[in-house]
Amino acid sequence: MADYNLTPLARALSQPQLDLAEGNDVGPPRSIQLHPTRMRKLSSCNSLDLIEPLVSPAAAEARVLVINTGGTIGMTLHDNVLAPKANAFVQSLRKLPIIHDELYAQQTCLYNYYGSDNTLVLPLSKDNKRIIYTVIEYNPLLDSSNMTTEDWGRIGKDIEKNYENFDGFVILHGTDTMAYTASALSFMCEHLGKPIILTGSQVPIYEMRNDGRDNLLGALLIAGQFVIPEVCLYFYNKLYRGNRVTKVDTGSFNAFNSPNLAPLAIAEVDITINWDTVWRANTTAKFQVSTELNRNVGLLRLFPGITAATVRAFLQPPMEGVVLETYGSGNAPDNRPDLLEELKKATDSGVIIINCTQCLRGTVSASYNTGKVLMDAGLIAGGDMTPEAALSKLSYVLAKKDLDIAAKKKMMSQNLRGEMSADLAGAKLNLSDSRFIQVIAKSLSISCKEELEAIRDALTPPLACAAAKIGDVEALEALKEMGSNLCLGDYDGRTPLHIAACEGHLNMVQYLLINGASVYAKDRYGDTPLCNAVRFRHKDVVQLLRKTGAHFSRNKLEEAGTELCSLAASGDLEGLEIWNVAGADLSKPGYDGQTAIQVSGVIEFTACPEAV
Numbered sequence: 001m002a003d004y005n006l007t008p009l010a011r012a013l014s015q016p017q018l019d020l021a022e023g024n025d026v027g028p029p030r031s032i033q034l035h036p037t038r039m040r041k042l043s044s045c046n047s048l049d050l051i052e053p054l055v056s057p058a059a060a061e062a063r064v065l066v067i068n069t070g071g072t073i074g075m076t077l078h079d080n081v082l083a084p085k086a087n088a089f090v091q092s093l094r095k096l097p098i099i100h101d102e103l104y105a106q107q108t109c110l111y112n113y114y115g116s117d118n119t120l121v122l123p124l125s126k127d128n129k130r131i132i133y134t135v136i137e138y139n140p141l142l143d144s145s146n147m148t149t150e151d152w153g154r155i156g157k158d159i160e161k162n163y164e165n166f167d168g169f170v171i172l173h174g175t176d177t178m179a180y181t182a183s184a185l186s187f188m189c190e191h192l193g194k195p196i197i198l199t200g201s202q203v204p205i206y207e208m209r210n211d212g213r214d215n216l217l218g219a220l221l222i223a224g225q226f227v228i229p230e231v232c233l234y235f236y237n238k239l240y241r242g243n244r245v246t247k248v249d250t251g252s253f254n255a256f257n258s259p260n261l262a263p264l265a266i267a268e269v270d271i272t273i274n275w276d277t278v279w280r281a282n283t284t285a286k287f288q289v290s291t292e293l294n295r296n297v298g299l300l301r302l303f304p305g306i307t308a309a310t311v312r313a314f315l316q317p318p319m320e321g322v323v324l325e326t327y328g329s330g331n332a333p334d335n336r337p338d339l340l341e342e343l344k345k346a347t348d349s350g351v352i353i354i355n356c357t358q359c360l361r362g363t364v365s366a367s368y369n370t371g372k373v374l375m376d377a378g379l380i381a382g383g384d385m386t387p388e389a390a391l392s393k394l395s396y397v398l399a400k401k402d403l404d405i406a407a408k409k410k411m412m413s414q415n416l417r418g419e420m421s422a423d424l425a426g427a428k429l430n431l432s433d434s435r436f437i438q439v440i441a442k443s444l445s446i447s448c449k450e451e452l453e454a455i456r457d458a459l460t461p462p463l464a465c466a467a468a469k470i471g472d473v474e475a476l477e478a479l480k481e482m483g484s485n486l487c488l489g490d491y492d493g494r495t496p497l498h499i500a501a502c503e504g505h506l507n508m509v510q511y512l513l514i515n516g517a518s519v520y521a522k523d524r525y526g527d528t529p530l531c532n533a534v535r536f537r538h539k540d541v542v543q544l545l546r547k548t549g550a551h552f553s554r555n556k557l558e559e560a561g562t563e564l565c566s567l568a569a570s571g572d573l574e575g576l577e578i579w580n581v582a583g584a585d586l587s588k589p590g591y592d593g594q595t596a597i598q599v600s601g602v603i604e605f606t607a608c609p610e611a612v
Ligand SMILES: NC(=O)C[C@H](N)C(=O)O
Pocket: 070, 071, 072, 073, 142, 143, 144, 145, 173, 174, 175, 176, 177, 200, 201, 202, 203
């Protein structure tokens, strides 16, 4: 590992600790880097014999917050029925070596450092990552049949509160209404940049044969290792977009299906992310959770012989939004003027009605007269949305107080979070349409689609980084049109956003942020674009990244004290200011307990308002 990434404190600490380790004959590979902050805490751990270096580089640690809301995964049998068991989950995880590495926790004083027994750590992953996860348990734990919109709000708020302290989030949840919660959270979480993964199980984790362990492990590994800016659902080795799933099986471990969208990832021998499908961030706004939901919404399933009185009763005030589950490609009887009149009366009076199909797979279209009559009655086509997604989208959109009814209807017909497929017209260019790829393919005699894609995927990240280096937005635009994913990193995990941040190309940074780049991407040294912009002192870039929600990790913030003291000691006001704008706390003490302000002595420095 190149050591340019080490802070002075880390450098100072690493050598003696390596020696100590060698003396104890548990010598780590020469390339290891100590976790400086944790090492400091070790001295207060009162167990000198436990002081050993962490056998992984600091860059390879990720933190995940697990919110346990209930569900079968943590249930036990009482009187022959399953019900959630409080305060038992973490204890049981601690005894499972595939879920918790107790030795590592002891060696690194994990409980002491995080100040909680609820922080556990996975064994080292195949990619050399340590995923440290903290579990919070709701009281009461719920069977998901008891979930309400208030519970969704609580989950959303807890994520919002903890957003900056974790790289990803796992929500343990019952399977019965998991598709509803996943859909709702996908809309409530605005400008999301980190993974939120719901999972649970069909059999309690306490039983000998269960699916809970694998589901939890898979969800943690993905949440800790990949910047997938989506609310997802992980079950039976597959990661799905949360607003695309539906529960399809009560008795199988393979309980969920995403009928209209391929999985975002598959966990087999390797975890393979389908980056072409993953939602691309398109914003420079900060993450926030909107917990306002309108509960005057409902699902109405058509069936042959349904009476107009039933439909009328269902559409009465206070009903404001309805998902009508229709036949086939969005059809309803066109020989029932009584029914159609009730629907028309409701839409005329401002009820928003979304047309979704009862079929598991496919989309609504106006290809039959029986479908067109619903459009004429004022229904909005729900495309290939699941009823769960359509219902929660309605609930979210109807709660937007600053929008009028026309704007709400427009929003309902738009794709907000990947919940519906875009019109195929205007879809991205085919790979073979790209002149660049054609020339390369020809000279290499390649014609099959898979090979072309492999070439594109190998070549375009470094090309995009090269374009970012020289600020060539047009070149990036051309790469994007070729179907390239601008959030992918090169061989060192450095993304175009890292490079543009180093170079201080503000326009380029702006372009990348609205075209899929993630402010949370880490390169192989653990650096984010924010770290790079700070290092090369591009204040405007730092400000834009901060506005988009970029922040230092907890470790970086802890280490910042020493860096700040050294800037203060050399009277480097510009350096201090950039750290301040980036969110560092100038009153954070360095390794010797002094703060930058104390070190500076004569230097007057007032906290910059942008840093708040
Ligand atoms: N498998 C499960 O989790 C089902 C349970 N009834 C729940 O939804 O909480």
